Amino acid sequence: MDAVLLVDLAFIIEKLLLVVIVVSASLVVAMYSTYAERKVAAFMQDRVGPNRAGPFGILQPLADGLKLFMKEEIIPNVSNRTLFILGPCLAMLTAMMTSAIIPWGSKIEAFGTTIELQIADVNIGILYIFGVVSMGVYGMMIGGWASNNKFSLLAAIRGASQIISYELAMGLSLIALLMLTGTLSLKTIVEQQMAPGHLWNVAYQPLGFLLFLVCSFAECNRTPFDLPEAESELNFGYHQEYSSMKLGFYLFAEYINMFISSAVMATLFFGGYDIPFLDESTLPVNLAAGLGVVAFLLKIVCFIFFFMWVRWTIPRFRYDQLMHLGWKIMIPLALLNMLLTGGVILWLAK
Amino acid sequence: MEALTNRVKVLERKPMTAIERGYLWEIFRGMLITFRHMFKKKPTVRYPEQKRTFSPVFRGLHVLNRDEEGRERCTACGLCALACPAEAITMEAAERLPGEEHLYREEKYAAKYEINMLRCIFCGLCEEACPKDAVYLTETFAPANFQRDTFIYNKKDLLIPDPVTDPEGFKKARGTRYGSPEVK
Numbered sequence: 001m002d003a004v005l006l007v008d009l010a011f012i013i014e015k016l017l018l019v020v021i022v023v024s025a026s027l028v029v030a031m032y033s034t035y036a037e038r039k040v041a042a043f044m045q046d047r048v049g050p051n052r053a054g055p056f057g058i059l060q061p062l063a064d065g066l067k068l069f070m071k072e073e074i075i076p077n078v079s080n081r082t083l084f085i086l087g088p089c090l091a092m093l094t095a096m097m098t099s100a101i102i103p104w105g106s107k108i109e110a111f112g113t114t115i116e117l118q119i120a121d122v123n124i125g126i127l128y129i130f131g132v133v134s135m136g137v138y139g140m141m142i143g144g145w146a147s148n149n150k151f152s153l154l155a156a157i158r159g160a161s162q163i164i165s166y167e168l169a170m171g172l173s174l175i176a177l178l179m180l181t182g183t184l185s186l187k188t189i190v191e192q193q194m195a196p197g198h199l200w201n202v203a204y205q206p207l208g209f210l211l212f213l214v215c216s217f218a219e220c221n222r223t224p225f226d227l228p229e230a231e232s233e234l235n236f237g238y239h240q241e242y243s244s245m246k247l248g249f250y251l252f253a254e255y256i257n258m259f260i261s262s263a264v265m266a267t268l269f270f271g272g273y274d275i276p277f278l279d280e281s282t283l284p285v286n287l288a289a290g291l292g293v294v295a296f297l298l299k300i301v302c303f304i305f306f307f308m309w310v311r312w313t314i315p316r317f318r319y320d321q322l323m324h325l326g327w328k329i330m331i332p333l334a335l336l337n338m339l340l341t342g343g344v345i346l347w348l349a350k
Numbered sequence: 351m352e353a354l355t356n357r358v359k360v361l362e363r364k365p366m367t368a369i370e371r372g373y374l375w376e377i378f379r380g381m382l383i384t385f386r387h388m389f390k391k392k393p394t395v396r397y398p399e400q401k402r403t404f405s406p407v408f409r410g411l412h413v414l415n416r417d418e419e420g421r422e423r424c425t426a427c428g429l430c431a432l433a434c435p436a437e438a439i440t441m442e443a444a445e446r447l448p449g450e451e452h453l454y455r456e457e458k459y460a461a462k463y464e465i466n467m468l469r470c471i472f473c474g475l476c477e478e479a480c481p482k483d484a485v486y487l488t489e490t491f492a493p494a495n496f497q498r499d500t501f502i503y504n505k506k507d508l509l510i511p512d513p514v515t516d517p518e519g520f521k522k523a524r525g526t527r528y529g530s531p532e533v534k
Contacts, residue, residue: 043387044385046393210374309381309385313383314380
């Protein structure tokens with residue numbers, strides 16, 4: 001075997017290993033997000049939450065998963081069978097795909113090589129995220145359409161128009177950030193924020209961050225933007241006809257989306273794996289990487305908690321309020337933010 | 351229309367202030383409230399491990415009482431069945447035979463005594479009607495079950511343990527309610 005092939009093989013194994021770790025980590029995080037959601041909800045409502053399965057109920061997600069697997073699989077005979085199965089698969093696939101370009105840490109040195117803790121450092125990272133996230137709506141739409149049920153269809157239409165409306169504001173709020181960073185690569189954005197004397201991007205783009213945060217709530221279909229699955233109006237919306245693990249996939253995809261958008265927000269605005277008030281270059285490489293990963297995960301956990309906190313505080317928007325907020329408030333604000341940022345950059349350059 | 355009572359309260363609908371319409375500050379205030387609730391004491395009673403303390407007049411499952419020598423007090427007079435508004439009690443009387451004096455206190459006893467716990471409303475009228483202090487309500491409550499017929503309690507389920515052979519069980523089954531000043 002010649003050397004080039006060997007290097008290629010090592011590269012493939014390294015990346016495969018990373019993929020497996022990242023995918024299983026996001027699955028575990030999503031699993032325990034369901035547990036955390038129930039606990040947070042309970043505590044905010046003066047209850048104790050699940051506490052029967054294992055100590056403090058920590059085995060609850062396993063029990064829930066087992067339950068979903070054991071449930072009878074029902075495919076309505078008036079549904080479009082292929083699309084019906086494709087729906088949850090797409091939702092899950094797009095939710096998992098986004099994790100590929102997130103930098104989870106700096107780099108570790110092991111076995112005589114340096115391993116970047118990022119599956120792929122694509123130079124158009126943010127565009128990739130946008131592309132994949134907007135594909136996520138197909139899972140919802142196809143599922144809702146294939147169910148052949150008017151509630152599901154209504155929910156799918158709602159979801160599609162909601163995501164289109166908020167994606168605009170999200171993109172616009174990011175353009176201001178990109179003018180600042182001058183790059184689309186997530187790794188470079190993190191490294192810029194880590195540089196000494198440079199604050200996290202949220203300090204330069206507070207309005208941009210706020211807009212991005214609100215839009216990611218809308219993109220994840222979380223309360224107050226959970227119109228596609230509004231229990232009280234649409235009987236759970238687009239996944240009404242789903243049962244067993246197909247339903248589980250839809251529910252799971254929501255939590256993975258939440259995890260990923262928390263990771264994206266932490267990366268773009270809160271310094272990614274940067275540890276505040278600490279110069280990582282003074283530490284040994286592997287230690288710095290480990291601490292960085294921990295810091296990044298902590299930031300993600302904070303964001304996930306924030307998602308849940310908001311969910312259990314405020315009620316759902318009415319549909320016209322949602323559209324009003326999206327088109328008449330978010331987009332003008334995002335445009336204003338873009339204009340201001342551009343103006344300030346020009347003024348500083350002079 | 352003229353108001354019929356003087357209790358009419360005219361609702362004032364003020365237009366929202368700029369801060370209220372801005373929404374974000376109001377969300378923040380709401381989130382502070384939910385956050386504060388996370389640290390409040392939970393009123394939950396974790397049932398199988400913890401049990402609520404009952405009031406002294408709590409009326410639970412019935413028990414058929416015995417006297418100090420372990421003899422059944424019930425004479426099958428039927429007053430409890432008569433008093434029962436839910437008609438949950440049925441019984442059959444039998445005569446005490448010679449040699450059974452250590453089992454039954456009076457010459458007549460209940461050969462069959464059944465209470466349908468699904469019909470029972472736990473009003474305690476049977477206890478009040480009983481002249482022999484034989485039936486009374488304890489602090490235990492009816493457990494859940496899958497079959498209806500398991501809720502028809504017969505004599506075996508209802509009889510209190512013998513105070514002579516099993517004084518511990520007798521005391522436990524009788525509980526603190528029996529003879530307490532709030533009840534009698």
